[in-house]
Amino acid sequence: MKSQWPSIKDIAEQVNSGSATAKELVERSLTTIEAHREFDAIIAVIKDRALKRAEEIDGRVKSGEKVGRLAGVPFIAKDNFLTFGSETTAASNILKGFAAPYQATAIEKLEAEGAICVAKANLDAFAHGSSTENSDFMTTKNPHDKTLVPGGSSGGSAAAVILDMAPFSLGSDTGGSIRLPASFCGAVGLKPSYGLVSRSGVVAMASSTDVIGPLTRTVEDTALVLDVMSGKDSLDSTTIQRNEDSYLNFSSDYKGKKIALVKEYMSDGVDAEVKSAVLDVVEILKSKGALVEEVSIPNVDLALASYYIIMPAEVSSNLSRYDGQRYGYSSEKAKNLDESYNWSRSEGFGEEAKRRIMIGAYVLSSGYYDAYYKKAAQLRTCLIEDFKKVFENYDFMIGPTAPTQAFKIGENTSNPLQMYLADIMTVAPSLVGVPAISVPVAKKGLPIGLQIIAPYKADLDLLSFAFNLEKDIT
Amino acid sequence: MAKLTKEDVLKLARLSRLHLTDEEVAKYQKEIESILSYVDQLSSLKLDNVEPTYQVTGLRTVTRRDEVVDYGTDREKLLKNAPNTKNGHIVTRRIL
Numbered sequence: 292m293k294s295q296w297p298s299i300k301d302i303a304e305q306v307n308s309g310s311a312t313a314k315e316l317v318e319r320s321l322t323t324i325e326a327h328r329e330f331d332a333i334i335a336v337i338k339d340r341a342l343k344r345a346e347e348i349d350g351r352v353k354s355g356e357k358v359g360r361l362a363g364v365p366f367i368a369k370d371n372f373l374t375f376g377s378e379t380t381a382a383s384n385i386l387k388g389f390a391a392p393y394q395a396t397a398i399e400k401l402e403a404e405g406a407i408c409v410a411k412a413n414l415d416a417f418a419h420g421s422s423t424e425n426s427d428f429m430t431t432k433n434p435h436d437k438t439l440v441p442g443g444s445s446g447g448s449a450a451a452v453i454l455d456m457a458p459f460s461l462g463s464d465t466g467g468s469i470r471l472p473a474s475f476c477g478a479v480g481l482k483p484s485y486g487l488v489s490r491s492g493v494v495a496m497a498s499s500t501d502v503i504g505p506l507t508r509t510v511e512d513t514a515l516v517l518d519v520m521s522g523k524d525s526l527d528s529t530t531i532q533r534n535e536d537s538y539l540n541f542s543s544d545y546k547g548k549k550i551a552l553v554k555e556y557m558s559d560g561v562d563a564e565v566k567s568a569v570l571d572v573v574e575i576l577k578s579k580g581a582l583v584e585e586v587s588i589p590n591v592d593l594a595l596a597s598y599y600i601i602m603p604a605e606v607s608s609n610l611s612r613y614d615g616q617r618y619g620y621s622s623e624k625a626k627n628l629d630e631s632y633n634w635s636r637s638e639g640f641g642e643e644a645k646r647r648i649m650i651g652a653y654v655l656s657s658g659y660y661d662a663y664y665k666k667a668a669q670l671r672t673c674l675i676e677d678f679k680k681v682f683e684n685y686d687f688m689i690g691p692t693a694p695t696q697a698f699k700i701g702e703n704t705s706n707p708l709q710m711y712l713a714d715i716m717t718v719a720p721s722l723v724g725v726p727a728i729s730v731p732v733a734k735k736g737l738p739i740g741l742q743i744i745a746p747y748k749a750d751l752d753l754l755s756f757a758f759n760l761e762k763d764i765t
Numbered sequence: 766m767a768k769l770t771k772e773d774v775l776k777l778a779r780l781s782r783l784h785l786t787d788e789e790v791a792k793y794q795k796e797i798e799s800i801l802s803y804v805d806q807l808s809s810l811k812l813d814n815v816e817p818t819y820q821v822t823g824l825r826t827v828t829r830r831d832e833v834v835d836y837g838t839d840r841e842k843l844l845k846n847a848p849n850t851k852n853g854h855i856v857t858r859r860i861l
Contacts (some may be wrong), residue, residue, distance in 0.1 A: 392842035486822045528827035596804040621848035631858040637784040649777040666807045668817030724821030
């Protein structure tokens with residue numbers, strides 16, 4: 292599918308030079324969103340505010356001002372980003388009607404460079420899921436086949452980019468929620484180093500692994516969006532200092548780079564088609580002068596178990612703020628405060644949120660804390676050490692982003708554990724905190740994502756490698 | 766292998782401030798038990814000498830000056846999302 296959008300850099304240049312207007316770009320975006328309603332990728336359209344901002348930007352250009360690196364570029368945010376101009380629901384009934392009193396730092400930074408948020412994308416409620424089927428509102432359909440899921444939880448964001456609704460979208464990734472839908476829909480999806488991008492104003496899921504990042508059609512577009520969003524923020528005390536002047540300073544090739552193909556990610560449980568697509572990439576890498584070797588990291592097989600302890604523990608803590616008193620859904624039938632908590636949460640939360648809250652309560656309860664939560668946190672240390680060791684000898688790790696291509700809508704909904712297994716290859720980088728990107732590599736048929744993982748804070752090296760690989764694949 | 770009783774599920778629901786119907790209790794009992802059995806694969810690992818990791822940035826208790834910072838969010842906007850307010854305060858159900 293050829294895109295109607297030039298590169299983000301070109302769009303902004305056209306707007307700044309007057310050869311395109313922000314207004315026509317926003318209108319084009321809104322028309323495309325309307326044309327693809329049946330995919331259920333979008334929860335809310337931010338029409339009035341977007342058009343007003345577009346006119347304002349066009350006015351500034353006319354008066355001779357240079358607007359910014361994203362002048363007039365429309366984008367779509369996952370609906371767990373606080374934004375003006377529409378509700379912010381996190382696709383949950385409990386936040387229905389919520390009017391953000393402030394915007395996410397990421398949105399503010401993008402707007403400061405002239406970008407325009409035109410819509411909010413569907414997700415699994417509170418980003419809990421791998422298919423968007425856990426959205427309290429609707430299931431997004433895969434752009435390539437409406438009977439398939441788009442992946443999750445940023446499924447609406449990934450589908451929106453591939454349906455050409457906007458040049459880029461934003462997602463959040465706690466255990467794979469950007470990379471998995473990127474893989475299933477054929478988008479580029481980046482999970483930056485933990486702490487590189489502020490999460491202020493993004494609905495919290497599991498705070499020790501939550502990151503936000505872009506979904507785009509090309510690596511260059513992803514790098515530009517990251518470049519605008521990254522950096523320390525006084526509103527998110529976990530943010531780290533960015534260590535690059537520009538995340539666009541790509542090197543010219545990856546000749547001589549050492550790459551570890553993670554053995555555990557190529558096991559028998561992985562679909563043959565997925566494996567063969569990854570092996571095709573390995574051949575390309577070798578032919579261009581990279582050194583690829585198979586490396587075993589036995590602990591990555593345990594990463595999912597560790598993740599499904601740590602994540603629900605943090606979810607149960609983060610979701611305790613939904614008490615029906617200060618904001619969000621409040622049950623009418625409660626007579627006293629205790630009942631108000633109980634009924635508001637019982638009626639407001641969906642099935643998966645309840646499941647994770649209770650698992651979290653279990654692994655954190657006094658009798659089980661050591662056996663579950665502490666053990667999982669110890670395994671996390673082992674994983675960090677394992678990754679460090681591999682990166683002493685290799686520049687990058689590679690493997691599939693997911694063990695399968697997009698699965699059927701409804702295929703895994705009756706078995707939550709089966710659904711969790713979709714994250715098996717994406718959770719380890721999340722626990723370790725290192726950056727990882729999913730790049731589409733299938734030559735035909737349904738999309739397949741290659742996951743590339745780099746050392747902590749090596750986001751530029753990662754993007755640089757992905758950029759050069761992308762050129763060699765297409 | 767983790768075994769979860771009906772009472773365990775009710776206790777978790779109580780801790781989580783959730784009401785569950787009988788059907789929900791039965792459903793979650795089965796599902797949570799199967800998930801716990803999966804994560805139980807960590808139980809056989811000997812990790813006694815390994816320090817647990819709770820965060821990855823290496824940052825230490827980040828503080829800032831104790832002074833009022835205006836983030837530009839106003840009280841009206843914040844209170845607009847509250848289900849019930851009176852004279853600029855949030856009203857809750859009675860406690861006693």
